[in-house]
Amino acid sequence: MTSKVKLYPGTYKNYSEEIYKAIREETFGEDIGQNSWLTADEYREMFSLLGLTSGSAVLEIAPGSGGPAAFMVKVCGCDLTGLEYDSNGVDNSRKLAEASGLTAQTKFQQGDASEPLPFEDGSFDTVITIDAINHLKNRDKVLKEIYRVLKPGGKLLYTDPIVVTGILTNEEIAVRSSIGYFLFTPLNENERLLELAGFTAIQSRDVTENMSSVSQKWFNARGKRKDTLLKIEDSETFEGLQRFFNMVHTLSHEKRLSRIMYLADK
Ligand SMILES: C[S@@+](CC[C@H](N)C(=O)[O-])C[C@H]1O[C@@H](n2cnc3c(N)ncnc32)[C@H](O)[C@@H]1O
Incomplete structure (x- = not known):
């Protein structure tokens, strides 16, 4: 029986500890504070796909530590609002923004992005969410809410790292989802739901390779x-996380679970 393993609260609380910085550097090469399968080069490419500029109003759903958000604002000069469930993540995001002199361009709030979004219709040019949509309940409603808060002509980009592209056992599913609530999505279901929500010009790209290499390095x-680490994490958490990262690697390397990036227009 696989129990819940705490990944997010500890990671954001211990964000500034030297050991976690060293792990991020070794895992990602360029440490932008990510807690996902995202590399800095991949993020830069997303910025250009989205055409982000200094005038862009961006909503990031589930910004995690706030590190990637600060990186985006520094590179693109955009304004960013973050909606994150984990309160340690929100605290860390605010601290990072302040330390980088980005408080005027950033706003972070705590909330559940599965619920109706706490923003007016047509508030944002861009909505982005990296390796987090799998944690949100009711994908159809979430995508409709994102559509609502986008301006006409606005763009959505997200990665879904839990697209089922092969056979999985019950134990593999349990370990892969041991860190929280998960939706396992069949291939092509995201495209169907995006269209249902009203999105057009839907593109998708297989970006599983990053997940395979990042999980192994992590x-x-x-x-x-x-x-x-055992002086900071208890042994159950340490072993649970190692089992999790190993399973992420196995399933992505064997292409049984894929990470797909979706880009769509309102
Ligand atoms: C894999 S992490 C990705 C974080 C960040 N996007 C990054 O790339 O580093 C997934 C994030 O989703 C957040 N999350 C989970 N459920 C959520 C919800 N219902 N509403 C908002 N955020 C949520 C978690 O707290 C975590 O920070």
């Missing part, structure tokens, strides 16, 4: 530091 970087 597993190795943590494994090397086991003794020190």
Whole structure:
């Protein structure tokens, strides 16, 4: 039986600890504070796909630590609103924005993005959400809400790292989803729901490779530091996370679970 493993609260609380910085650097190469399968180069490419400029009003759903958000605002000069469920993540996002002199361009609030979004119709040019849509209940309603808060002509970009593209056992599903609430989505279901929500010009791209390589590096970087990590994390959390990262790697390497990026227009 697989129990719940705490990934997000500890990661955001311990964000500034040297050991977690070292793990991020070794895992991602360029550490932008990500807590996902995102690399900095991949994010830069997303900025150009979205055509982000200094005038853009961006909503980031589930910004996590706020590191990628600060990176986006520094690179593009846009204004960013973040809606994140984890309160440690929200605190960290505010701290990072303040330390980088970005408080005027950023706003972070705590909330559940599965619920109706706390924003007026047509508030944003862009909505982005990285490796988080799988944690939100009712994908059809979430996409309709995103459509509502986008301006006409606005763009949505998200990655879904839980697209089922092969056979999975019950134990594999349990370990892969041991860190929280998960939706496992069949291939082509995102496209169907995007269309149903009203989106047009829907494009998708397989970006599984990043998930496969990042998860393996993350597993190795943590494994090397086991003794020190065990002074911060209890052994159940440490072992649970190692099992999780190893499973992410196996399923993505074997292409049984894929990470797909979706880009769509309102
Ligand atoms: C894999 S992390 C990605 C974080 C960030 N996008 C990044 O790339 O580093 C998924 C995030 O989704 C957040 N999350 C989970 N459920 C949520 C919900 N219902 N509403 C808002 N955020 C949620 C988690 O707290 C976590 O920060």
